[in-house]
Amino acid sequence: MKAVRFDRYGGPEVLRVAEVPRPAPRPDQVLVEVVSAALNPGEIGIREGVFARIWPARFPEGQGNDFSGVVTEVGAEVGDVTPGQHVLGFAPRAAQAEFVAVDATALAPKPSGLGWDEAATVAGAGATAWAAVAAVDPRPGETVVVSAAAGGVGSFAAQLAAWRGARVIGTAGDGNLEFLASLGMTPVRYGPGLLDRIREVAPAGVDAYIDTFGAGNVDTAVALGVPPHRINTNADGQAVRRYGVRGDAQEQANTPRIWAELATLAAQGHLTIPNTRGYPLGEVAAAYRDLATRHVRGKRVLHVMAPGRRAGLV
Ligand SMILES: NC(=O)c1ccc[n+]([C@@H]2O[C@H](COP(=O)([O-])OP(=O)(O)OC[C@H]3O[C@@H](n4cnc5c(N)ncnc54)[C@H](OP(=O)(O)O)[C@@H]3O)[C@@H](O)[C@H]2O)c1
Known part of the structure; x- marks a missing residue:
């Protein structure tokens, strides 16, 4: 699968899209095909090495945390999640990839009335x-x-x-x-x-x-x-x-219950999640340059799933 990686601390130029093995979910995990993955300013500090003492990178390091996607595989011990479900969640330093393996209990359902980009920003x-x-x-x-x-x-x-x-x-x-x-x-x-x-x-x-x-x-x-x-x-x-x-x-709010409440509020129109821009996965460096201006409105997200496949999701 394709995934964002960096091999040393530095500016956005150290980011690359690599071919890496697809993660295998443990029996209590599910595999999610990522549709959108959000960008957050904290990831810039981690990639630049500003937080190297408290949150060191392990090279080649992955990137991205909050995402939306479709469940494609469930582990043998998972009871209440099924392939095909639309979900959102948090996969530390892993979400900017075509697939993530996450604990089945660490996901919230994505309401049908909430867009993929908006859903990707809920858990962050x-x-x-x-x-x-x-x-x-x-x-x-x-x-x-x-x-x-x-x-x-x-x-x-x-x-x-x-x-x-x-x-x-x-x-x-x-x-x-x-x-x-x-x-x-x-x-x-x-x-x-x-x-x-x-x-x-x-x-x-x-x-x-x-x-x-x-x-x-x-x-x-x-x-x-x-x-x-x-x-x-x-x-x-x-x-x-x-x-x-x-x-x-x-x-302090890292729970699927809170993510689900936020997603429901947004889907019902009580909360506007302003996403002014989504970037293709291959433009991850440009996306972070944009975020680093610190003058963005709302969120920046990566469109991890190719547009054709994404358009076909129901
Ligand atoms: N610890 C955690 O769990 C956690 C999680 C997420 C975020 N954070 C932190 O929370 C902070 C906010 O993150 P974010 O994603 O909301 O950032 P962001 O979206 O990049 O913030 C951009 C906004 O900051 C405004 N801004 C720029 N200069 C400003 C100034 N001098 N004074 C006041 N506002 C200014 C901009 O307004 P204009 O465009 O109108 O100038 C823009 O709308 C970051 O420090 C981030 O690291 C922490």
Whole structure:
């Protein structure tokens, strides 16, 4: 099968699509033919070697985590998953490949009303956002700020906070302010003067703050008077240590039950998953160059399954 591999730490140029053996599922696993696999900024840090001490690579290293696909084979001990089922899940450092072997209990069904690209983002950015929202626990009528609210995690988090009844102030650059408004948020431009702009649109104060970007957002939240237990960041470990704020992320929502709830919300139209671009598997390096700008709206995904076959899926 074809799979993304890299043999040394470096920029996107180290990424290649290799021919490798198809994984064989254990008796408690299933084999999934991947349709779409998502891209996440953390994978850039792993590939560049920034996280080599905590999350080292084992070369030749695979890449990709969250995916959507079709079950093609089930292990002898698997009872409740059958070939042909449409699923989504999380296969660490393995999802950008034509096939992944995953535990049968680590999958959620893909609802028919949810697209393949959107489904591929649920177990990564979706679950990360779910954890962030759960950490700050927004209540109806409260005001919540979400930073980088047009990004992968931010766009999920903002909508989940609104789904709980909160008023959401989202931050973005000029090019995304209208987009935030279209998702029902009060848009505010990030950058110098952010604190004053938030105070202007929230004169009665801010109850909770979800940071998905870093770059001083937690300082802003603290300056607004938001209590530490109602601030979450998945992008600024130093701020977690400095202020004692929450740092909940994907690990805290890594369950098929949560993935299934997110997928259902999206399929029912309560959650918009903005996928502005899908790349063919062979263009994986270009896809990561795009993501690395850190100015993408929504998500970037790889179309792992060839378009002709993908179009024939029912
Ligand atoms: N630990 C985990 O489990 C986990 C999982 C997933 C993600 N994460 C982390 O969460 C963070 C967000 O990931 P993501 O996928 O949402 O990233 P992303 O989609 O790449 O974020 C892009 C967004 O960031 C905005 N942005 C750019 N510069 C900004 C600034 N100076 N201030 C505020 N916003 C700015 C952009 O808005 P404009 O285009 O409008 O400029 C864009 O919409 C990353 O640090 C990632 O590593 C952690």
